[in-house]
Amino acid sequence: MMETFMNLVTMNIGARTTKDMEELSKEPRNIEWLEICDPMQIPLKGESSWKEMELIYFNN
Numbered sequence: 001m002m003e004t005f006m007n008l009v010t011m012n013i014g015a016r017t018t019k020d021m022e023e024l025s026k027e028p029r030n031i032e033w034l035e036i037c038d039p040m041q042i043p044l045k046g047e048s049s050w051k052e053m054e055l056i057y058f059n060n
Helices: 017-025 028-040
Strands: none
Touching: 017 028
16 A cells, blocks of 8 residues: 655745755755755656645634
């Protein structure tokens, strides 16, 4: 039997999102993590990549 797991990720988006993501993409530990995790990312049916979810809760 195949089990399905969903990986839900939240990010705090600030004023430097593009720069932050660029810096993160150069971080060796992040690169190593993505090399392990990326092959296990299976999109939902009908999606080619990540699916943006509706924000249902926000705590400031």
